[in-house]
Amino acid sequence: MASFAATSRDRGIQLPPAQGNGVLLYGERDLVPRGDARRRGGMPGLVNDLLNAGTIEERERLVRGMLHAIGFEWLAYGTTVQMRGMSAPRSFFTSYAHPAWTQRYFRERYHEIDPRHQDAPCSSLPLVWDLQDVDASAQTRVAMGKARRFLDDFRDSGIRSGVFFSLASPVHPNERTVISLMSSSPSRRWIVESVLGQALTLGLSMHEFLSRHMQPDQPHADNGTPLSALQRDILDCLIRGQSDKEIASRLQLSLHKVDYHLRQLRRRFSVRNRVQLVNAAVQASAVN
Structure with missing residues (x-):
């Protein structure tokens, strides 16, 4: 199987907005302010820094700098909704994700068998994982052929360890936000308490920024008449x-x-x- 591990050059690729398999893919360049997105008091410093960034490039440097300072290389952020007993992806923020893995992940519908989606909500704590953990969990839950394909592709991506957690929506009980920070480091042992704390701070700050202050520039209804x-x-x-x-x-x-x-x-x-x-x-x- 041909490897699609990311290089330092392709980590910055901006995936185009798309509706692949029903998932809204969007990036930094698709964001528009949600109401008044100016600096407000009482917010984490990083959220203020993101809001006050003069350009998209400045904001990207800020986030990537934080990621690399902690020891991670990629950050995935998305929302899922429970439909007919299954968790279906609704939207995904691509700017800091692993480009090739993101494309493969949604094309092959790996979200349906990724065991982290089941393991993370089982605890109030974030899930710290490496490939050995994902391998063991997937093989006990998923049909062997499908699990092996998922695990082989995961290994080929170059992603080896990370932190994964999800947040329940305060508005819609069947909606969750999923945040994943990922690294090429082969074991999760390097993710000590201090690293985990910084990872959560970055992930929650991105959630605050994306969910409360910005939104994808989406087409609205095709006429001005109100819904009945x-x-x-x-x-x-x-x-x-x-x-x-x-x-x-x-x-x-x-x-x-x-x-x-x-x-x-x-x-x-x-x-x-x-x-x-x-x-x-x-x-x-x-x-x-």
């Missing part, structure tokens, strides 16, 4: 991960009516599937 009460109810059910049958039962509609309204909403938001529709609705603040 029924459309808002359907989108709310969708965000909660409910199936068409569950939506129909809750709103006392026929399945045909639910399907009709979902098609109308997909057309309105110019999206192709349920995950994209949830993402567009949340980004457009259509559902509160």
